Amino acid sequence: MASTQLFWPVSHRDDDFWVCMSCLGEVFYRKVPMPDCPSCHGVSTYEGFTLEAVRDWGTDDLIAKAVAAQQEAAAAPSAVESAAPVEAAD
């Protein structure tokens, strides 16, 4: 079902990147998906890491997702909770 993904906003310390420790295929910046992981549907499988940590052990795909998530958050800092669509801008 292509329903809108909901998130819990999470922000503490420097561990801003939340990685699913079950599938290691999803990472979010300062938020975690609810009620479960969109990839493996694991519950409470997310742990916080720094970007340096993700770069240290993550796959290239995971690192790319982490960087993209951070850029997305930086571009739309208030859109995290409302999940409003981000308009494409040049």
Ligand SMILES: [Zn+2]
């Ligand atoms: Zn997962």
